[in-house]
Amino acid sequence: MIDLQMCFLYLAVMAGVTYFIRAIPFVLCRGEVTNRFLKSFLAYVPYAVLGAMTFPAILYSTDGLASSVAGTIVALVLAFCGRGLLTVAVGACAAAFFIKVVMLLL
Numbered sequence: 001m002i003d004l005q006m007c008f009l010y011l012a013v014m015a016g017v018t019y020f021i022r023a024i025p026f027v028l029c030r031g032e033v034t035n036r037f038l039k040s041f042l043a044y045v046p047y048a049v050l051g052a053m054t055f056p057a058i059l060y061s062t063d064g065l066a067s068s069v070a071g072t073i074v075a076l077v078l079a080f081c082g083r084g085l086l087t088v089a090v091g092a093c094a095a096a097f098f099i100k101v102v103m104l105l106l
Helices: 004-028 036-059 065-080 085-105
Strands: none
16 A cells, blocks of 8 residues: 555645656747748657647447447548537437447347
8 A cells, every 4th residue: 555655745746747848849948930841840840749638538438449440430431521519419429329229139
């Protein structure tokens, strides 16, 4: 069992590491970033990280891979067609549910 003192020590270390990771870029880069490549790279990092965190969760969100893939395909098609977020989410859920029901009936 972990005691309260060790819990606070772990919490302090975690807070320190999180702070230093966020503070180092501000200390090292005082001026505005003028490099076109670096600005473009930094602009796409949030989207890449979000995609890398979201995509595996999408595939394992249901207990079957087929329903997850069907929902993903429907979501991508609806998003590509310019539909809104609610329409994309409901369409993906409906497709995953439909495939799951069909698989249970077979």
